[in-house]
Amino acid sequence: MKHPLLIGIGGAHSGAGKTTLAVAILRYFKTHPPIYPFTHSPKYGAIKYTKTAFYTSIIDDKNILYQKDKDTRRLFDAGAEEVLWVQSPANEINNVMPIAIGRLSHLDCIIIEGNSAIEFLEPDVVVFITNVSNKNIKPSASRVLKQADIVIEKRPLHYSSKNIHELIGCIEMIVRKKEIESILKTRSNEGMITCSDARKIAEELGVHYKEIGKVANKLKIKIKNCELGCF
Known part of the structure; x- marks a missing residue:
């Protein structure tokens, strides 16, 4: 980021x-x-x-x-x-x-x-x-x-606390997703990244392993040597 x-x-x-x-x-x-x-x-x-x-x-x-x-x-x-x-x-x-x-x-x-x-x-x-x-x-x-x-x-004429709370939630989600995309692009090699490296990214960012998997799928980055079905 x-x-x-x-x-x-x-x-x-x-x-x-x-x-x-x-x-x-x-x-x-x-x-x-x-x-x-x-x-x-x-x-x-x-x-x-x-x-x-x-x-x-x-x-x-x-x-x-x-x-x-x-x-x-x-x-x-x-x-x-x-x-x-x-x-x-x-x-x-x-x-x-x-x-x-x-x-x-x-x-x-x-x-x-x-x-x-x-x-x-x-x-x-x-x-x-x-x-x-x-x-x-x-x-x-x-x-x-x-x-x-x-x-x-x-x-709206007035932004309610609920409106803004939902908007901030969307902003957080977008920031997190873009950060994951950026790191995956940087650390992948020829469209692939190892399972251990993908898990490290999840742990660094404090997100679930499956969140990394979803973004990797979108970017068409394959997670290889997958362990324990984390992704």
């Missing part, structure tokens, strides 16, 4: 509810036990990206970010320890976003808000809010929709 963990929140249009969802997730993180893969109390941050016509900036001045009714203020109030407001034209995002991520690299998890930022960064988990027919989504948002791991088709 990349460090820090990146969670992207995109939307079909302006006002889709990206900040509202980011706030709900941050509040959950600050009031509940650490999610997978963290074993300690993680530090969370957030980046809000806004596309501009000409200028590029990374704003970290709290006199600006803390202004009343600003989305960045809401992110701080929800529990983000650090927040950056990144602004740039589309053709400058490849220069500015790595700098922004670098400034927050000491944190454990960063919430990324904004379609263009998600498309460039390819976060570990992408949540996309539609609220409209897919036919009405502009091309740039459609590309992010294709990246999405989780799609919220109709945003």
Whole structure:
């Protein structure tokens, strides 16, 4: 898994509810036990990206970010320890976003808000809010929709604790699955991995042996020299 963990929140249009969802997730993180893969109390941050016509900036001045009714203020109030407001034209995002991520690299998890930022960064988990027919989504948002791991088709007026608990459960499952995929690809050789190596992966990640077997099957990686029918 990349460090820090990146969670992207995109939307079909302006006002889709990206900040509202980011706030709900941050509040959950600050009031509940650490999610997978963290074993300690993680530090969370957030980046809000806004596309501009000409200028590029990374704003970290709290006199600006803390202004009343600003989305960045809401992110701080929800529990983000650090927040950056990144602004740039589309053709400058490849220069500015790595700098922004670098400034927050000491944190454990960063919430990324904004379609263009998600498309460039390819976060570990992408949540996309539609609220409209897919036919009405502009091309740039459609590309992010294709990246999405989780799609919220109709945003509620208020995210209940049950809504967010279920969403966080999905995020944990996706992070775990992608980490298993990454390790299996790295440690397999010519589409095969030994049973003992597969068991080591399960024990390292604290997951059931059969979970490794399911992901290996999906990747068409064969587990050889299998012992005791673990997989």
